Amino acid sequence: MVTRPCGKTGMRLTTANKPPAPTMSFTPDELARYQRHLSLSGFGPEAQAKLQASRVLVIGAGGLGCPILLYLAAAGVGKLTVIDADVVDVSNLQRQVLFTTDDVGQPKAEAAARRLRALNSLIEIVPLVGRLNRNNALELIRAHDVVVDGSDNFATRYLVNDACVLAGKPLIYGAIQGFEGQASVFNFKGGPTYRCLFPEPPAAGTVPNCSEAGVLGVLPGLIGTIQATETIKVITGIGEPLSGRLLLWNSLTMTSRTLRFAADPASRITELPPEGYGETCAVPAKPTGDELTSAELKANLTVQLIDVREDWERALGAIQPSIHVPLGKLGTDEGAAALAALDPTKDTVAYCAGGVRSLKALVPLRERHGFQAVRSLCGGFKAWTDR
Template identity: 45%
Template sequence: MALPPLVEPGPELSPERTARYARTAQLPGFGPVAQRRLRATRVLVVGAGGLGSAVLPLLASAGFGTIGIVDDDRVEPSNLPRQAIHTPGDVGRPKVDSAADAVRALDDEVELRLYAERLTSQNAPGILAGFDLVLDGSDNFPTRYLVDDAATLAGIPVVWGAVHQTGGQAGLSWAANGPTYRDLFPVPPAPGSVASCAEAGALPSVCGVIGGLMVSEAIKLATGTGEPLLGRVIIHDGLRGTFRELAYERDPQAAPITELIDYDLFCGVTDTMSPAELHARLGAGEPHTLLDVREPWEADIVELPGSLLVPLGVVERDPAGVAGRLPDGPLVIVCHHGIRAETARRLLAEAGMPGLVLAGGIDAWARDVDPGMPRY
């Protein structure tokens, strides 16, 4: 059933604005008051990647008056097929900046709030405090659980989306009115068991489908129209062209959320070394074995000097054999973003060769240590 509108209507729209949104206002059950509610709604978008690129233009075009964007990444050439808000001319720029330019081109009266930083347990409460609604398009589980918990503590809803290869999901989490993301996924998957879009790829059109569903939810929540996805998840298969729905309820055994925690630790992302720490140790001459588990074509683009290339497939076929041939001493495992490296770390640890994962992979090294290094 419908929920009460998220916000009170804003001021009367100007004649120009009234004409602009005339086709929306004539929708059954919508009207000019609903459009004024959109103008008064403050929505925060977490991530300006594939899903962020899909939702941001729609939010601006629909008439949302305040849009926040959180993302600490920069535009790379490999982003462009599925992150259509960015252009080839934006490569190398912070994603929040190029995304903001695209939003301003659609509506120069939108109030933009930009956060070119990673969302953390420390900054999340202050950032979310200024918004009525969150659209979560992040591509990693620590951030998804962080957003959900922070929104629960702030008392605001989260519309979340996820895309993996040729399919995706969309849902609504709102502790004040129904079940949350944690009720659906009480335990995160094992580290390395689910690849990110950067590792596994994503069909560009699926980002558009899931992003469109997310914006529909935002509009329904802001205006109090329609039936929100509370306690329901839409699952889309892009190759089969199908949609199905999964219903779920509150978990009566779930512990209440009272504080923000260490989400890397909660999601099992613990055996890591930061690029800055590795750089300092290498600079000090400390011995390390750098094991690169990417594919040869990736190493042809960029690699860390002195690293040993053993693709993940080789490690998966014979972890004991790979472990037995590695030199003694501290082992640091490298891939593009850290997902494959975590899989290799677990396999090698089980084979008797413990190691650490370079947090964020070679992409984070290029961002934090060597900005001149090619990124892909």
């Protein structure tokens, strides 16, 4: 029996008492590629073998999805599936680091898969061009060990959460807006879920998306990397995952804080809602009584138009003829002077990039400036240009 010193205490371990090492087989290419993991104390071959045996589903190949996918592929996750229905737009390149100018117009899932295969040819990459919806969510999630949410809308977040609860899969969550982001781990070993923290989604149109509110380009890199870290922790069993904790990050002050929250048994669902909330991500928003569609506007271009976007947005294109008064100036004398060129008794339409700010603009336009026949363009300038 062989003995050797162990640390400064002088305690001795015997090979007879040590548990046998798990049987693992790494190819020469894998040994070379993952050597920094293999030599990492507290990680080693056992954890690397767990990564290589794992199956991870990433929802979205956007700002969050790009760093998530890059680091999980580099780490050696055995099977990475990415689902995304969008194509690469030039505006994505400010933060979506998987893509280049040559990828513009290509499906994000396929462009991401090409880049990831070039990064690590030893793993399986499965691109799915399409949307996660009520019909495919459970089947997809059940086929994977861990789900990482890189989506950018509440309908998908609630669908992913509910499907993970029903499938019994851990969910790695992240969200960003402006200069701030957050991350957590849901449904981990019976722990709290997304609905324990946010029981119901906000009302439609009350929360702007990244195209409306903007986002600091490096922020999804920070939050996405945290999500990748939590994914590796959950798969390998190292450290303490963010279950029951919400990490809040502020990039302006470079500070973070953690909020603790408990599981709420009343929030756990037993089936997906009968009406598919996930499908709302795949169809254009339906106009409310305060809105009209792009088709309705094109059929009646005699209305007065008010552009409530910022100067730089208007420089990219506008619906003409229109008066330009940014939302923040509607309560000022400068805004009132610009609106004086219009007749408040006539039919008027306010528009912005996506339809959120123009809905907010209806209140000051009616109450301060007397435009009683004013409506908002549903889907905004984007919907107008997409038709």
